[in-house]
Amino acid sequence: MIAPELDNPFWSSLRTRHRDIALLNGEAARYPAEFAPFLGVAHAGVDIAQALTPLVASGESVYLLGVAPVVSDGWQLEAFRPLAQMVCTAPLDVVDGPGIIPLSDAHRADVLALTALVYPHYFRARTMEMGRYFGIYQEGRLAAIIGERLGTEAYTEMSAICTHPDFNGRGYARRLTAMLANDTLARGRTPFLHVSHENTRAKQLYEQIGFRHRRDIGFWSLKHA
Structure with missing residues (x-):
């Protein structure tokens, strides 16, 4: 099945089905914390400091699925075992x-x-x-x-x-x-x-x-x- 939107499901959903509740900053978007602790990026090359700093509070953890950015100082990225889609x-x-x-x-x-x-x-x-x-x-x-x-x-x-x-x-x-x-x-x-x-x-x-x-x-x- 060719379905590129499923390869980056948080970003895809935040830009379509849930665009009305999405918190968007350039090439990053997240759900409000009271909905879900999920964040999506358009691609792995997103400038994490510029795109994510306004979206994720200091000390806060969020989850990514399918695509993750390259981290910089001040950010901690932990990989879990991949999920079965x-x-x-x-x-x-x-x-x-x-x-x-x-x-x-x-x-x-x-x-x-x-x-x-x-x-x-x-x-x-x-x-x-x-x-x-x-x-x-x-x-x-x-x-x-x-x-x-x-x-x-x-x-x-x-x-x-x-x-x-x-x-x-x-x-x-x-x-x-x-x-x-x-x-x-x-x-x-x-x-x-x-x-x-x-x-x-x-x-x-x-x-x-x-x-x-x-x-x-x-x-x-x-x-x-």
């Missing part, structure tokens, strides 16, 4: 299960509690405003969620796919992922997602239901010292 190009089988509902601001406290427990690193108070979110409630509790995060006109990222430990093994993540992937395809966009190679259970699930590995993609943290 996966795409879905054909409808998936949706397994039977409990009802799926759209999540709104009325569910925000439940979503924040669940993500703080099982998806704590990148979810923020206003992350839900980056796209649509869906969930499954059981026994009066939020058992599992899925949402939309990055994207362009042609691609939508599936994100925050997580299940409360008390409800693991019931197929809720599979059901949610297939539902949202199929809805995305029906809207004329290609679903994609990112998963750590260390998260073998999730990676195997996505492979089993029909996502395929597009590429490994670089992942870094950047701190303004």
Whole structure:
């Protein structure tokens, strides 16, 4: 699949899907901290001092995906193991299960509690405003969620796919992922997602239901010292 926008997904999303909330300075852009700790650069040769200093506070850390600049004094760049970027190009089988509902601001406290427990690193108070979110409630509790995060006109990222430990093994993540992937395809966009190679259970699930590995993609943290 030739999809250059997926090779630099933070920058691509900030310049298209999320341009209305992007904080932009020349060839760098970031999400407001209350949405996500993500920053994108147009290319690796961006002048980091000129482009990023107005965007990243002293002592703050942000994350980059796909493209990272060459660091200069006053900045610390740490490389993590690349993530698996996966795409879905054909409808998936949706397994039977409990009802799926759209999540709104009325569910925000439940979503924040669940993500703080099982998806704590990148979810923020206003992350839900980056796209649509869906969930499954059981026994009066939020058992599992899925949402939309990055994207362009042609691609939508599936994100925050997580299940409360008390409800693991019931197929809720599979059901949610297939539902949202199929809805995305029906809207004329290609679903994609990112998963750590260390998260073998999730990676195997996505492979089993029909996502395929597009590429490994670089992942870094950047701190303004």
